[in-house]
Amino acid sequence: MNNTQKEQKLLTARQIWASKRVYWITSYKALLKYISKDYVDIFKPILTGTKSGTRYYVKDENLQNFVKKFETNQLH
Secondary structure (H helix, E strand, O other): OOOOOOOOOEEEHHHHHHHOOOOOOOOHHHHHHHHHHHOHHHHOOEEEOOHHHOEEEEEHHHHHHHHHHHHOOOOO
């Protein structure tokens, strides 16, 4: 195995909310909307389950990219 490969860390929406890394979002429901609808092209969520059992997983790299774009006013 190549040591230069980065190990991808997956975070759940709940973990992202608890960490306050997306500090400008004031509710968990708003965070879910950002991940599942508004910025799905940036977050690229991995979905498991259906309906009320849906879980959203986001790569740490994609989360960092989203925060960086927000802080540099590149979101549209």
